[in-house]
Amino acid sequence: MLPLAAVLLALQGPVVSDTSPFRALPLPAPNRVRGPSGAPGPDYWQQRADYVIRATLDTAGSLLHGTGRIHYENHSPDTLRFVWVQIEQNIFSKNSVTYALNQPPLHFAGGAVFDFTGKGFIGGITIERFRSAGRELERTEYGTMMRVELPRPLAPKGTIDFDIAWHFPVPPYGGGRMGRIGTRLYEMGQWYPRMVVYDDVHGWNPLPYIGAGEFYLEYGDFDVTLTLPSGFVVAATGTVQNPLAVWSATERARLARARASAERVEVITKAEATAHGSQRTPGTKTWRFAARRVRDFAWAASPDYRWDASAWNGVLIQTFYRPSAAPWEEANRMAWFTIKHFSETWGMYPWPHATTVEGLVEGMEYPMLTFVPAIEKREDQYWVLTHEFGHEWFPMMVGSDERRYPWMDEGFNSFIDYGSAEGYFKGTAYGDTVRRELLTAYGVSAVPGNEQPLITNPVESRDLAWTAYQKPALMLTVLRDAVLGKETFERALREYVRRWTFKHPQPADFFRTIENVSGRNLDWFWRAWVYTTARLDQAVDSVGTAGDTTFVFLSNRGQMVLPVTLELRYADGSSERRELPIEMWNLGSRFTSRIRTGGNAIAGVVVDPQAIYPDVDRANNRWPR
Numbered sequence: 140m141l142p143l144a145a146v147l148l149a150l151q152g153p154v155v156s157d158t159s160p161f162r163a164l165p166l167p168a169p170n171r172v173r174g175p176s177g178a179p180g181p182d183y184w185q186q187r188a189d190y191v192i193r194a195t196l197d198t199a200g201s202l203l204h205g206t207g208r209i210h211y212e213n214h215s216p217d218t219l220r221f222v223w224v225q226i227e228q229n230i231f232s233k234n235s236v237t238y239a240l241n242q243p244p245l246h247f248a249g250g251a252v253f254d255f256t257g258k259g260f261i262g263g264i265t266i267e268r269f270r271s272a273g274r275e276l277e278r279t280e281y282g283t284m285m286r287v288e289l290p291r292p293l294a295p296k297g298t299i300d301f302d303i304a305w306h307f308p309v310p311p312y313g314g315g316r317m318g319r320i321g322t323r324l325y326e327m328g329q330w331y332p333r334m335v336v337y338d339d340v341h342g343w344n345p346l347p348y349i350g351a352g353e354f355y356l357e358y359g360d361f362d363v364t365l366t367l368p369s370g371f372v373v374a375a376t377g378t379v380q381n382p383l384a385v386w387s388a389t390e391r392a393r394l395a396r397a398r399a400s401a402e403r404v405e406v407i408t409k410a411e412a413t414a415h416g417s418q419r420t421p422g423t424k425t426w427r428f429a430a431r432r433v434r435d436f437a438w439a440a441s442p443d444y445r446w447d448a449s450a451w452n453g454v455l456i457q458t459f460y461r462p463s464a465a466p467w468e469e470a471n472r473m474a475w476f477t478i479k480h481f482s483e484t485w486g487m488y489p490w491p492h493a494t495t496v497e498g499l500v501e502g503m504e505y506p507m508l509t510f511v512p513a514i515e516k517r518e519d520q521y522w523v524l525t526h527e528f529g530h531e532w533f534p535m536m537v538g539s540d541e542r543r544y545p546w547m548d549e550g551f552n553s554f555i556d557y558g559s560a561e562g563y564f565k566g567t568a569y570g571d572t573v574r575r576e577l578l579t580a581y582g583v584s585a586v587p588g589n590e591q592p593l594i595t596n597p598v599e600s601r602d603l604a605w606t607a608y609q610k611p612a613l614m615l616t617v618l619r620d621a622v623l624g625k626e627t628f629e630r631a632l633r634e635y636v637r638r639w640t641f642k643h644p645q646p647a648d649f650f651r652t653i654e655n656v657s658g659r660n661l662d663w664f665w666r667a668w669v670y671t672t673a674r675l676d677q678a679v680d681s682v683g684t685a686g687d688t689t690f691v692f693l694s695n696r697g698q699m700v701l702p703v704t705l706e707l708r709y710a711d712g713s714s715e716r717r718e719l720p721i722e723m724w725n726l727g728s729r730f731t732s733r734i735r736t737g738g739n740a741i742a743g744v745v746v747d748p749q750a751i752y753p754d755v756d757r758a759n760n761r762w763p764r
């Protein structure tokens with residue numbers, strides 16, 4: 140029998156906390172909604188919101204006026220007494236966090252600037268009505284969020300229809316994500332009241348829209364009717380439902396040709412666009428669009444658009460741009476390659492068209508529709524274009540929570556963008572080296588004491604370009620090239636896309652999916668890369684020989700652990716590479732590799748010979764020094 144004190148200690152477990160890099164990551168326990176394998180569980184649920192919208196754009200006053208119906212389905216096991224609605228145009232109103240703080244703009248590598256204050260524009264949305272069954276509902280606005288009291292509790296499996304009307308002045312510069320150029324070009328996002336996500340992890344998710352954090356949205360169907368001056372050409376999420384009313388016979392014939400063409404067909408030529416632009420067409424025209432299984436709806440309109448189209452695998456690839464945007468003649472081919480590449484590598488594009496429009500927005504993504512500026516340098520043009528389309532996979536298909544976890548959409552997307560750029564520019568100096576910029580960025584951005592972990596909220600991030608975009612892209616590159624291998628990695632990421640398309644994954648669902656498909660415990664990897672700013676320093680301490688065995692004394696001098704690739708250089712001039720798996724560090728931060736040399740003496744040793752790791756001290760990677 141043990142003394143009492145020892146019994147108590149035994150019940151409490153070890154008194155010294157486990158500091159092993161391989162200790163379990165404290166993830167939320169799996170349950171019937173989110174399963175232990177990282178897949179949606181048997182009781183997985185998410186809410187559904189369908190929208191019917193009629194909107195009019197008054198270009199003279201730059202005013203958007205909308206009415207509509209939101210059909211909301213409660214698939215949760217909870218009874219809801221109120222709902223939260225996003226009214227993001229209020230980022231430009233005086234009651235928003237952004238206005239109150241008047242924060243400086245966010246700068247990105249390459250010169251893109253996102254000024255969420257709208258460069259001083261003061262606007263905001265006016266909710267004219269928010270009714271159900273003819274009754275005005277009590278509502279409270281908190282900046283970009285609005286709580287609406289339900290007339291009666293909404294039980295599980297219950298549905299409710301909201302009858303709404305609103306208007307807002309269209310900002311000239313909508314925080315970098317929307318806006319207009321005078322009264323001739325409109326790029327419209329965050330333009331209608333959207334249901335806040337209610338999920339099994341946080342319940343309602345009414346985090347304010349401050350700027351850096353993007354969107355977390357429910358899936359549903361859209362029926363959208365837009366009335367604009369009749370000279371405008373409109374591109375939108377969804378397909379046109381009234382082609383005879385909005386397109387000329389010539390445009391319809393050219394579009395039919397484009398549907399069977401891998402090369403761009405000019406639906407509106409440069410000469411036609413220029414002629415349209417100088418015409419004054421009186422009256423208005425009404426466009427009707429329908430979209431299925433999307434988490435948002437955006438649109439763009441201008442009387443000046445050129446319009447190119449082609450098709451890949453039944454997907455219509457469209458580019459709309461002004462005659463002045465000269466490099467855009469190649470944009471359709473760029474878009475075509477992008478959609479094909481991402482579909483074949485990560486999962487098939489699920490919607491009928493993929494469209495990008497040129498304009499003032501520096502780069503923004505919506506389902507089926509992206510906003511991309513004209514950029515002089517071809518490589519930079521491709522990068523922004525492929526990046527915005529990459530968002531069709533993350534987060535338009537895989538509907539993660541962008542407001543909390545930008546690394547799960549911006550980061551995963553940046554990772555796949557490198558593959559896309561490598562493919563489009565294959566065989567060129569740019570294509571063959573572009574991914575190396577991630578290690579250069581590591582040297583610049585991963586500054587101890589200043590760097591923040593990926594899991595940091597975007598609105599608390601001091602260097603969003605690094606924590607949300609580049610570091611997660613580097614993380615997945617290292618996971619692919621050094622830990623799992625290309626085939627296993629790609630199979631795992633494809634399975635994550637397959638499991639979570641049109642759903643709402645959380646970080647743990649991603650971690651568990653990759654671990655289950657690859658058959659590897661990666662808690663050590665996620666901890667270092669996602670939850671900490673651990674740095675890597677692998678070293679060859681020394682090399683010794685006894686008989687025909689050479690001992691390579693290795694050490695791990697940082698907090699991050701990774702497998703080791705050893706290059707052995709022999710006295711006879713030959714060399715070989717050996718992969719030492721992660722288990723080498725199971726017993727601590729020192730490891731001795733025993734190599735039978737068979738009389739061929741080792742003249743040199745290099746750790747990470749291809750320099751694919753962000754090793755913070757490369758001088759100690761080689762022996763002799």
Ligand SMILES: [Zn+2]
Nearest residue numbers: 526530549552
């Ligand atoms: Zn992005």
